[in-house]
Amino acid sequence: MAKLAEAAKGFDQFKAAVARNDLSTAKRLLTTLKLKLTELAAPPPVYERTPTSQQELLLAREVLEQAVLLSVRLQDEAAFERNFMQLKTYYTDSRSLLPASKAEALTTGLNLMRLLVQNRIAEFHTELEVLPAEAHASRDVQHAELLERWLMEGAYNKVLAARDSMPDPAYAYLMERLLTTVREEIAGCSERAYDSLSVADARKLMLFASDQEATAFAEERGWEVKGGRVFFTGMEASTDAAELPSKELISHALTYARELERIV
């Protein structure tokens, strides 16, 4: 009881800190808060039945949801992933024990976005598959699904346009990151598709606001910018798959056959 109250108090402080936008304090508070949570009996993986298990679980879930949002604000993807993994069990294992969470759609959507940003498409789809049916209906999830489809289609302009239709401001950072991902994709394609491009074209292609940005990016990638053109050097098409060592294979096969004959 006392622990729960203590944790609840800690959580209030944490929320206050977040509200103050004092992120470093919030982060510190979060760690102690998590420690307090481990002392509670109800949260996973213990799942003991205590008189206050409902509250404990609710509190724990809320803490973690806040932790996820905080990590987005801190732009710390690793922490985001950790926190979400810890949170996820509340959406799956203990789903039946608790009333639905308001923040569930948001965190799930954020997580899906994160996977897109990190280009972990397989995991993205796995996550989608395990989502409960009602979650698919939420705007957040649909948004992420759309983005993924566009990305796959190569409709990068639509992705770009989606920047303006974010379901929640929390997405801002991730959308920004998504743009970078998209740009990386385009750059990768361009390298293979063209020998060189004019800086203007490159800017348009890679969705830069200005030529300077494009030039900086090109230099970052190690491309050569000469006389207003970008040359995709350093990409000497390595001759494809090494030649098959057919002679060797044949001789191996023959040796095996010989050996087999000698065995028993």
Place this chain on the structure above:
Amino acid sequence: MALVQQPTSAANLLALLEEDDDSLRLYALQALDRVVHDFWFQIASAITSVEAFYDDEDFIHRELAALVASKVFYHLGELNDALTYALGAGALFDTNEQSEYVQTILSSCIDRYVEMRRAEAEGREAVVVDQRLTVIVERLFSRCFTDGQFEQAVGIALETRRLDKLEEAVHRSPDTVGILTYALRVSQDLVVSREFRFEVLRLLIKLYESVESPDWVSICQCLMFLDDAAEVAKILERLLKGSEDDALLAYQVCFDLFENEQQAFSLQVWSLLEHAAPRLPQAAPDAAAHAADAGAADAALPAPAAPPAPTGATSAGFTGVPAGAAPAAAAAQLDAASEPTGGPEAAGLPAGGPAGAAAAAAADSNGRGAEPMDTDGLATLAVVAHLSPEEHAQAERWSKLHGIITGVTPISLYLEFLSSHNHADRQILKNMKAVVEVRNSVCHSAVIFANAVMHAGTTVDAFLRESMDWLTRATNWAKFSATAGLGVIHRGHLAQGRNLMAPYLPPSASGSPYSEGGALYALGLIHTNHGQAIRGFLLESLRSTSHEVTQHGACLGLGLAALGTGDEEVFEDLKGVLYTDSAVAGEAAGLALGLLCVGSASDKAGELLAYAHDTQHEKIIRGVALGLAFIMYAREEGAETLVEQMTRDQDPILRFGGMYVIGLAYRGTANNAAVQKLLHFAVADVSDDVRRAAVLCLGFVLMGVPEQCPRIVALLAESYNPHLRYGAAMAVGVACAGTGMRAATDLLEPLLSDAVDFVRQGALIASALVLMQQPEAKVAALRKRVERVVGDKHEEAMARMGAIMAAGLLDAGGRNATPALRSHSGYFRRTSVVALALFTQYWYWYPLSYCISLALQPAALIGLNGDLRLPAFSVVCKCKPSLFAYPPPVTQEAAAAAAKVPTAVLSTSVRARDKAKKKEKKKAEATADAPVDAPAAMETDDSAAAAGPKEGGAGDGGAAARASANGVGTSANGARTKEAPEEPASCRVDNPGRVVPAQERFVELDPAARWVPIKPQRAAAGILVLKDRRPGEPVELVSAAAAPAPVVQQTPAPAPAPTAAPAAPARGAPPSRNTDDEVPPPEPFEYTPP
């Protein structure tokens, strides 16, 4: 505290693990430790981070991380990693937990520890045993002790080579004797390293001696393995000087020692004991000692036979006994014996001479071991009448012991048993003889072999005598073998062996070197394990001949007679023969050298190997190679150097020998390395001979665990290479000999109808070996097949030969013997194993097939009282009497009925019928001589006569005559009535009775009976020394009629002197039944080309 919800994933915990805070990580690890058995697969993907925690020296909970990692690796099946981390977990790893994880880790922990201890002991590389492992193992030991699991503790102690723990286990166990017995048994079976086994045995002896009533029988056998004759002698001396029971125990110890067939050791024990033997005071102590020697015929050189053959005179001459002594010996009909120096002395003493002769006669009249004692009493009383009764009793004990340990008593007991219980069916031989055409010498000599093995040790050579004409077809080496066969028949006939062979021995009338050589070989077979007496004669024969065939026989004979004695003089002579570089003689010399030094690992091996490289003769190389294998017998690791040398040799024959070195050096150990090596050669060598030998030798390595053998060779038995199939069949035959194991017969079954003749041959022989002395229900199918193969004229000679040999083996020793590779106490019998190895050489050299007789152990149960006589004693066998009864004899009618079958089948048309008639006529002509034989057979073979009219009875053959003798008395009598009554569920086996190995577990002793074994724990088989629980009452001995003497004399035994009275009533006149059988030995035959 019911759980509200089962977690379905550990992902959250793993995420928690990544947090920066140590206390969060600790919490995560604790939580993971709880769920690891459910979510190891998830943790496995993050195992690197868990490992990283363990590797992080600063992380205070690294032990917990190690525990989690260990559990994950356990689930992943990476036991090595799991163990490493479990060790890292230190105290967190709870050895007392009953979970599967802990048990598995513990066992791999023990495995690792065992491995390290072994590596440490062998000192191949510097190994430091992990202290943490030691701690865990010791924790296990103390747990075993507190839980009272002492047997387990003994097992682990042996495996881990912790003799201190073994000692502790024995001391702490409430049942010290029980645990010692267990330790002794497992040390034989489980301890792979020979050196360590010796260490264990020494410790066990020490422990054994500290308990109250030590198990002397086991101790002495241990000591035998340590080759510590002095200690055995000391124990025996103490026992002999103790109470009556102690003396009985001493006898039992000696019987068991003898059963292990270590001739040299027994001799050594006796020579040590001899010094301690009570010197009879005053009046001619020499004479008394001499008398003892004279009685126990073995140590003394036999006086020459007074032979029926005129040639005997010469042989009398060369042993240098004064002519005056000869008539006395002659009157008594034999080699009663005197030491070379004793001869004149005996002649000089008026009382001693006749007494010795009379006693010898008595000994011959019944061949019982008890006799020597009488002799002793007689002679002693005659010479020194004023001995006190105590001293007299002591002296008697010593002489009895002497008789046992040197083998005279057991050999004669077994001889008597085999001879009186002989149930060999001569009709089988006659049928084979009739269908085998004489011109086919392979089959012809196989029939002679079959006869020899069937009658091995029974002294019944009637079949040979009936078929003299037929026998004369054997020429050259076949004649050599045939003569050797006589030795097999008379195996163990120490008293008369020499006499029986006299007509053939050099210089013989016929002068055929083949029969001379065969006779010398035969003498070796007769005197195996007990060759002191014959050694001089064989040596003399070897020196006095220069014919290579005679030399061949003499070498083999010497090798067998001096088996394992390492006699220097014999060695030099044999080496001399080897170096003459004569192929035939050299081969035998090579083998004989090996036999002489069997198991000695003598450094002469190098010399022999060098010679094998020098010589051009393949035969000599092969002989030497096998000889080397014998020298390395049971040396295990000690043979490795030689194995390396031989298996890498260019010469396939030496590699072939190398296989045998592996097989014999690791005999019965099931040593993994040896099995692997043999399997490697079985598939990788270029020579078929080597491959065949490699597979075959698997049988030797696996003979300790016969149940594994069929599984291991199963694939090889399906090989495309017939040599491998043959080898697989023989391996199973060797390893599973006498077991009747289902897996073995299943494996052999398809090989019996193999496409290649010699594979069929091997399969037939192996099946016979496996099924010897098994219940008839199992054997019947094989008998039928053997009969068919023998009778089939279109069958290949090789397969027919195999079938004939199989028929002989099935009925070996008058249906009373099994190849016993282990003694009843579970040790390997050296002679038997070596004999089996020699037998497998029949592939190259038919005469060696006769060596199988040496491996035969009579399936006898013989009870002896303190006087080494057979009291009326019986045991109960808790099974149906018919189960282990002798198979019914083959009748003539059966053969006739079989011949009629074709007519019935073919009578579909007139033409067919005509044809059939013609055929039948032909057949009648072909078998014309068989019916002629029949009446004679009926007359002579009483078992056939008695059983002929009987319908499928439960009993065996000669129901009335043998009822009490073969021990299934009640049922055999029952079988005589028209309606067979319901078969009883148990039967009585009277002393001496037939108890086949498979029957042993059904045998029960009556603890309330008058006679109980002195050592109750011992298996009820073989020779048992019995203790009299009602000593006051008159002793009822088994009558002579029930246990007829094997030897029948032409001259009646002189009545024993009155002074020997106590023994006299038991010795009836020899029964008349045998008189017909025992006619003089067959005349020497000579083949004259038509």
